[in-house]
Amino acid sequence: MRMLARRLSLYLVTAWVAITVNFLLPRMMPGNPVQQLIGKLTGRITPQQVHAIELAFGIGLNQGLWAQYTGYLHQLVLGNLGVSITLSTPVATVLKSAVPWTVGLIGVSTILSFLLGTISGALLGWFRGSRMDSVIPVATFFQAVPYFFLGTVMLLVFGSSLHWFPVLGAYSQSVTPGWHWNFIFSLVRYGELPVITIVLSSMAGWMLGMRNMMITMIAEDFVLMAVAKGLPRRKVIMHAARNAVLPSVANLSLAIGLVVSGALLVELVFNYPGVGNLLLQAVLNEDYPLIQGIFLVITMTVLGANLLADIFYFVLDPRTRTEAAV
Amino acid sequence: MSAIRIPRSPKVLIGAGIVAFFAVLTIIGPYLAPYNPSATNFNANLTPSSTHWLGTTALGQDIFSQLLVGARATMIVAIVAGVVATILSITVGVAAGYLGGKTDEGLSLLSNVFLAIPGLPLLIVIDSYLPTAGRSNSFVIGLVISLTGWAWGARVLRAQTMSLRNRDFVEAARIIGESRFRVMVFEIAPNLLPVLASSLLFTILYSIGAYVTLAYVGLTSTAVWNWGTMLYWAQANNAPLANQWYWFVPPGVCIALIGTGLALMNFGIDEFINPRLRAGGLSAKVRRASGLPRRPRLGFTPVARPREMSAVGTKVGA
Numbered sequence: 070m071r072m073l074a075r076r077l078s079l080y081l082v083t084a085w086v087a088i089t090v091n092f093l094l095p096r097m098m099p100g101n102p103v104q105q106l107i108g109k110l111t112g113r114i115t116p117q118q119v120h121a122i123e124l125a126f127g128i129g130l131n132q133g134l135w136a137q138y139t140g141y142l143h144q145l146v147l148g149n150l151g152v153s154i155t156l157s158t159p160v161a162t163v164l165k166s167a168v169p170w171t172v173g174l175i176g177v178s179t180i181l182s183f184l185l186g187t188i189s190g191a192l193l194g195w196f197r198g199s200r201m202d203s204v205i206p207v208a209t210f211f212q213a214v215p216y217f218f219l220g221t222v223m224l225l226v227f228g229s230s231l232h233w234f235p236v237l238g239a240y241s242q243s244v245t246p247g248w249h250w251n252f253i254f255s256l257v258r259y260g261e262l263p264v265i266t267i268v269l270s271s272m273a274g275w276m277l278g279m280r281n282m283m284i285t286m287i288a289e290d291f292v293l294m295a296v297a298k299g300l301p302r303r304k305v306i307m308h309a310a311r312n313a314v315l316p317s318v319a320n321l322s323l324a325i326g327l328v329v330s331g332a333l334l335v336e337l338v339f340n341y342p343g344v345g346n347l348l349l350q351a352v353l354n355e356d357y358p359l360i361q362g363i364f365l366v367i368t369m370t371v372l373g374a375n376l377l378a379d380i381f382y383f384v385l386d387p388r389t390r391t392e393a394a395v
Numbered sequence: 396m397s398a399i400r401i402p403r404s405p406k407v408l409i410g411a412g413i414v415a416f417f418a419v420l421t422i423i424g425p426y427l428a429p430y431n432p433s434a435t436n437f438n439a440n441l442t443p444s445s446t447h448w449l450g451t452t453a454l455g456q457d458i459f460s461q462l463l464v465g466a467r468a469t470m471i472v473a474i475v476a477g478v479v480a481t482i483l484s485i486t487v488g489v490a491a492g493y494l495g496g497k498t499d500e501g502l503s504l505l506s507n508v509f510l511a512i513p514g515l516p517l518l519i520v521i522d523s524y525l526p527t528a529g530r531s532n533s534f535v536i537g538l539v540i541s542l543t544g545w546a547w548g549a550r551v552l553r554a555q556t557m558s559l560r561n562r563d564f565v566e567a568a569r570i571i572g573e574s575r576f577r578v579m580v581f582e583i584a585p586n587l588l589p590v591l592a593s594s595l596l597f598t599i600l601y602s603i604g605a606y607v608t609l610a611y612v613g614l615t616s617t618a619v620w621n622w623g624t625m626l627y628w629a630q631a632n633n634a635p636l637a638n639q640w641y642w643f644v645p646p647g648v649c650i651a652l653i654g655t656g657l658a659l660m661n662f663g664i665d666e667f668i669n670p671r672l673r674a675g676g677l678s679a680k681v682r683r684a685s686g687l688p689r690r691p692r693l694g695f696t697p698v699a700r701p702r703e704m705s706a707v708g709t710k711v712g713a
Binding site: 079080082083086087090091094095205206209210212213214215217218221222224225229281322323326327329330331333334337348349352353355357360361363364367368371372375 | 406504507508510511512513514515516517519520521523524547600604607608611612613614626630635636638640643644647650651652653654655657658659662665
């Protein structure tokens, strides 16, 4: 339990750092970007909106930084993330409709890529030095391609040229969203290509890490023992793989941030209605409250996912549980 | 410290070759470019021909020139970010690993916090507040990227330092009265080199990705040519849907190639650190010549001795 408690406190500190960075950045940046934005928007937005932006970013307030900070934290606790400048709706409302798409897309892709990468890595490690090793440079290439570029190529080749997959959006325009088979089927069909893109780009990392661990593990006596006992090969591989997978799982929580970073752009390519797409719209429109809100929500979600990954590790590795008893 | 043996597997050679090619391109690329990459005095949307090897953009700019000129900004940002991030990770990682105690706890917390915050969203937030002058400055962008990219290296270096810290030679240096600083810089640091090299390559790889992504999103100055800006303009003009592959494919392939080169070099370093991985890197020819079985036997790690090119099955961990 101690390990989990440590991780939890790390994530709490991280959340606090993210919130504080979010608060300080617009106030510390040279050139006063928010003031400039208000200058650009004058005439296009109402004085009330200008006032709201000024309040949110602490411009022209007779308040010290500390008072602003506590006020900011208070608003956050109330779930108030400010109002989007371009959409004129509360940021929290905008995010509520975008977050499930992203969590679904990235969640499914991450789990798939971890499973596929780990299994293929285990096999590559076991059959090291065989012809299967030629997969490594190919996998490395896919890992080096930026997610959004691979997405563009996939969209072009399998979407608009070959028409194997429907593209652009998260579901067909002809079905109404709801819990019925038509919609779910459409959802899956439209999700295939983005998921394949993310899996292809992120799988190589798991694969190569697992291969390395597997090769190290094979030299251990317990594997030799398993072979000597006459266990079938499938069982021996499983035996070694179960032990080799631990570092991968330990790294899972750290890798989630990287995958999320890449996957956000895949949304842009496929016009997926998630947080990534929203973030880029916000960047183009210099919608600072929205950018900040999205950053916070992404960070909190990633931290939540990290905690889940840690719990998974805790369940998998009995040593983390006995540690407390020793 | 003896001379560093450089692993010579085909993977490393190919990787180093690719990286060297792009390094040369960084230096001479802008001089090789046949035209000014921003000049708009050609016909728009030309397909590749002998005068325009990769055709022209929707604005009538020569794409091949953009590719050659763009190499420099891409690489400069990546190198600035990679070097600064590595310096940060050495400082934090080695100090945390060697000093231990409260310092270690504080510094580890710092790097773990930076690892847990998703890098790209943080980059986008910082970058969106940068004034235009900052966005067009390769060094400013490089510094911002390095801020989000140092933590992984610090973690790896800390682990390695901790394992070195209690070795006999470090103990001996301490006993003869070397200062802490001297022990860290002259005793421990040289033994961190392989890990350090691997972390530098990884960080450069990350920085290229981060920079290109920022540019693609439109968060760097569109007046500075790099491979990400090229993709940004290609996307903005719907080049992928118009089937102008010669516009958006070359920059993407360049990014992927240099990334592959860096990663292949990293494999070499991994095999250097962990000899068990090395057998997998031997080519079929070498394996046959040295009488190794095609598939390594279980429990035995074949080791190829580079000098006499003979290989023996050595029981590892016995």
